[in-house]
Amino acid sequence: MPExxxxxxxVNMGPQHPSTHGVLRLVLELDGETILSASPTxxxxxxxIEKTCEQKKWQQVIPLVxxxxxxxxxxxxxAFCMSVERLLGVDAVMPERVKNIRILLAELQRINSHLVWLxxxxxxxxxxxxxxxxxxxxxxxxxxxxxIAGFRLFPSYMRVGGLREDLPRGFHDAVQAFLDRMPxxxxxxxxxxxxxxxxxxxxxxVGVVSKDTAVAMSLLGPIARAAGVDYDVRxxxxxxxxxxxxxxVPTQTAGDVYARYQVRVAEMRESxxxxxxxxxRITPRGEYAIADPKxxxxxxxxxxxxxxxxxxxxxIYSQGFTVPAGEAYVPVEGPRGEQGFYVxxxxxxxxxxxxxxxxxxxxxQALETLIxxxxxxxVIAVIGSIDVVMxxxxx
Amino acid sequence: MDADRLIASLQQAVPAAxxxxxxxxxxxxxxxxxxxxxxxxxxxxxxxPDLRFSFLAELTAADYWPREPRFEVVYVLVSLxxxxxxxxxxxxxxxxxxxxxxxxxxxxxxxxxxxxxxLFGIAFDGHPDPRRLLMPEDWEGSPLRKDSxxxxxxxxxxxxxxxxxxxxFKQNVQRDRLARE
Numbered sequence: 001m002p003e004x005x006x007x008x009x010x011v012n013m014g015p016q017h018p019s020t021h022g023v024l025r026l027v028l029e030l031d032g033e034t035i036l037s038a039s040p041t042x043x044x045x046x047x048x049i050e051k052t053c054e055q056k057k058w059q060q061v062i063p064l065v066x067x068x069x070x071x072x073x074x075x076x077x078x079a080f081c082m083s084v085e086r087l088l089g090v091d092a093v094m095p096e097r098v099k100n101i102r103i104l105l106a107e108l109q110r111i112n113s114h115l116v117w118l119x120x121x122x123x124x125x126x127x128x129x130x131x132x133x134x135x136x137x138x139x140x141x142x143x144x145x146x147x148i149a150g151f152r153l154f155p156s157y158m159r160v161g162g163l164r165e166d167l168p169r170g171f172h173d174a175v176q177a178f179l180d181r182m183p184x185x186x187x188x189x190x191x192x193x194x195x196x197x198x199x200x201x202x203x204x205x206v207g208v209v210s211k212d213t214a215v216a217m218s219l220l221g222p223i224a225r226a227a228g229v230d231y232d233v234r235x236x237x238x239x240x241x242x243x244x245x246x247x248x249v250p251t252q253t254a255g256d257v258y259a260r261y262q263v264r265v266a267e268m269r270e271s272x273x274x275x276x277x278x279x280x281r282i283t284p285r286g287e288y289a290i291a292d293p294k295x296x297x298x299x300x301x302x303x304x305x306x307x308x309x310x311x312x313x314x315x316i317y318s319q320g321f322t323v324p325a326g327e328a329y330v331p332v333e334g335p336r337g338e339q340g341f342y343v344x345x346x347x348x349x350x351x352x353x354x355x356x357x358x359x360x361x362x363x364x365q366a367l368e369t370l371i372x373x374x375x376x377x378x379v380i381a382v383i384g385s386i387d388v389v390m391x392x393x394x395x
Numbered sequence: 396m397d398a399d400r401l402i403a404s405l406q407q408a409v410p411a412a413x414x415x416x417x418x419x420x421x422x423x424x425x426x427x428x429x430x431x432x433x434x435x436x437x438x439x440x441x442x443x444p445d446l447r448f449s450f451l452a453e454l455t456a457a458d459y460w461p462r463e464p465r466f467e468v469v470y471v472l473v474s475l476x477x478x479x480x481x482x483x484x485x486x487x488x489x490x491x492x493x494x495x496x497x498x499x500x501x502x503x504x505x506x507x508x509x510x511x512x513x514l515f516g517i518a519f520d521g522h523p524d525p526r527r528l529l530m531p532e533d534w535e536g537s538p539l540r541k542d543s544x545x546x547x548x549x550x551x552x553x554x555x556x557x558x559x560x561x562x563x564f565k566q567n568v569q570r571d572r573l574a575r576e
Contacts, residue, residue, distance in 0.1 A: 043529040218503035326420030355455040365506040
């Protein structure tokens with residue numbers, strides 16, 4: 001038998017690859033179908049948002065941070081607003097209604113993000129119908145966003161000091177209709193995947209994260225919970241009154257792709273539970289921001305009829321407000337894990353430094369340890385399961 | 396655990412280090428650590444039985460130009476066992492910004508330190524992979540430094556003369572209008 005020529009093959013996967021969820025580039029070294037080494041290259045979506053934010057006034061930052069992690073816009077802006085409110089010292093006087101609305105919107109955003117994740121992840125593994133069903137339900141959530149703010153993906157509804165305006169008419173009915181519809185739809189998704197033999201074969205035992213790896217790589221969030229790390233910011237460091245809500249933190253111990261699927265689907269059910277409680281606490285009309293004329297602009301009908309309100313409106317939108325010097329970091333539980341904004345103020349009306357904690361960046365960093373030693377076909381399943389958003393990785 | 400007890404226990408564990416508390420607006424325990432003893436302090440923070448800060452939640456820097464010391468590197472630590480959060484900071488001078496890497500203690504620091512090196516030009520001694528992370532490899536400068544220009548100045552745009560005279564222009568407009576009618 002002649003000598004078989006053996007050498008490894010280097011494959012460039014991405015940046016334009018439909019399964020890399022954006023523009024992630026992986027240089028894979030293959031021995032047959034086994035991956036010997038992988039080096040992720042990021043930065044293709046780097047837009048310098050953090051530098052841009054330093055030139056903006058505090059309120060102008062909100063649309064920018066929503067575009068970082070474009071699947072969890074409201075969680076981003078909520079985390080940013082909470083850090084700035086901590087600096088302003090107004091978080092103690094925040095009305096309960098605003099807190100409950102924020103919780104409701106953040107949980108709807110979590111379901112929204114998980115639906116996109118489930119749909120694309122299922123599609124990449126061949127279950128295209130899951131994508132169609134998930135995007136059908138996501139459409140309802142986008143319609144709710146349109147209802148409250150006019151925008152579907154980036155509502156900019158969270159503002160420093162509260163919310164942009166009061167809830168619109170018909171909000172309760174729209175959310176209630178979604179909450180009534182969703183549990184049955186979740187059962188439908190699970191019917192398609194949970195016991196699907198092909199899906200199980202492609203996900204069980206693939207891309208295993210041990211508990212130690214999850215801790216070492218700081219994968220705080222669903223990835224760590226699927227590996228048995230019982231950490232959820234909502235439970236460990238409660239904010240906005242999450243301690244008064246009744247919900248569980250789903251965890252698994254296997255740490256593979258399938259466990260991450262189970263955790264995220266269970267999380268959607270828990271989010272629905274929180275949404276139901278929050279919706280019951282929110283009155284259709286009421287306070288929607290703190291009563292600080294320096295931070296909260298007056299309602300539009302007063303701007304058009306009263307001189308003082310017009311002046312106040314003009315001052316807030318032309319000069320903004322100053323934030324006392326200092327720094328703050330308020331962690332929240334975003335759809336991808338602990339999220340937060342490290343915000344530094346020098347006492348002026350523009351931020352000195354803004355840094356977003358990007359859960360996707362850390363997940364992307366851990367990708368190498370997850371795929372080396374596995375098969376090249378599993379790379380797609382693993383990238384899908386860690387749920388990276390390249391806008392969040394590169395910012 | 397309050398800041399004073401934390402600082403006392405750190406001082407006891409690493410006598411050479413300078414550890415000082417700092418007031419913070421957001422009531423987060425904040426300590427400053429001297430850069431020479433950073434790694435030993437970090438190891439105590441991770442392994443100390445009453446500390447156990449096993450998670451490095453965030454690592455970033457801030458540029459306080461033109462103040463000296465110019466840079467501050469910020470570590471946000473989480474202890475799951477004791478439900479604690481800690482902000483550890485290291486001051487760095489502007490002329491010589493470098494400090495030891497902590498990626499041997501928290502592996503998650505690898506890319507976060509690369510990002511700080513990329514955007515602030517702060518060097519991490521002993522880093523296993525000291526390359527740029529986000530910016531192109533041939534980029535010059537550190538974009539998040541405060542003295543880095545926000546807008547790149549381009550030479551003034553030179554316009555060429557009109558190719559037609561004013562009369563010809565008017566005639567063309569007139570002809571167009573007639574053609575439309």
